Amino acid sequence: MSATTRAEIRRVLRDHGRLPVDVDSLDDGADLFQAGMTSHASVGVMLALEDAFDIEFPDRMLKRSVFESVDGIAAALRELDSLAA
């Protein structure tokens, strides 16, 4: 799932993250909040990820640290995927 998943995460971040920089200038481990994503924008990202991947993040995952990088989001999606399998 890796490459397409990451591309889709980046698309969601580009459309909903309201980052002051181009998402593609950040690597997968870069801290999105340090790059300027606000808490408010992060909620939009979470909603769009739920739509894009047809999943629901449980409350325990709904925290800043899970969504602070492309890697973090990919790990959360992987975890949900393995739970569903």
Place this chain on the structure above:
Amino acid sequence: MTTALLERDQAFVDGASQVADDVAAVHAEDVDREARFPIEAISALREISALSAFVPEELGGGGVSLEALALACLELGRRCSSTAMVYAMHQIQVATIVRHLDTAPPWFESYLRDVCAEQRLIASATSEIGTGGDMGRSIAAVTPGEGGLVGFEKQAPTVSYGAQADDLLSTVRRSPDAEGGDQVLALTLAGQAKMTPMGTWDTLGMRGTCSPGFVVSAQFAPEQVLDTPFARVMCESMVPLSHVLWSHVWLGIATEAFERGRRFVREAARRKPGEPVPAAAALSRVMSELALLRAEVQLGLRDFLADSEGNRERLSTMAAILRFNNLKLAASEQTPRVCQGVLEVIGIMAYKNDSPFSVGRQLRDSLSARLMVANERIHAVDAGLLLIAKGV
């Protein structure tokens, strides 16, 4: 909890209650009238080492539990809201440092020892002009200065007891090129921060907290920066701790207003033995409002302790943020409701300032609750979180 710990907690709460009754209560009216700092009560709290009550014993502190600290805030709140709020805010800074000591530079450990030995009072500058009231964003930044020091300049719209505190805990951006949300906490000592007052503090209530705005201009050593991301410190400690301790202060205010109502109806009953007391029936309705307030305040504390001890990570979830925001919203709206209810039960004797049944000070003080971090702002944050959080 061991018996020894319970005894230590009880001794501390007894000491704080005694300060509340013997000192804070005596000066409360003058503090309110003159809008002056409650120096007598804070000095008395220093005398019993209450300023370091939450610092672990191995660092020289009292090692009391958060429950005990909350009870002390409640007892002080019954007698003098300003004293209680100053004490609560100081403890929020202390407890925040204590809870994040594992990721703080060693300097903070020696600082806490000084707090114990010298009973230093800590204020905070977390709000800033230009951020629209968002504590999660800063404009001021840690900036390299001369001689290996760092500095910042911050325009803070309110700094409670800013002129009376020894030290100051401020939110600032990590560096001059950091984004607004990339914050850290800086602890500056007396003499390291120049505090220039902006405006006055002549308010409706909470007059003794002396909270005008200040321009803070600070120069200090880099090791005085607690560089754990503030976003984490805010979720795990500062915000829920604030809501837990503030709500205990407010419960104290409401409890005192209710007690005045009770004294009033008891006196009415004594005057006409055997006759019905209509005011008592009205007070019964206020009692149920007070019971709701107390239940939420106590449950808020219990939920915070459960997360703190069992699963501190959970405090960063949106569900937890909503939970402790709800504590603040509910308690801040319920407290003036109780005070106003008592006003209506007692009538003119509660409206008069020079009556033993006056609840004017309690009502005025309680109205600050919904403004200190405006409830409208919290509702706006909650509105966003509600869209995604599940178990609300």
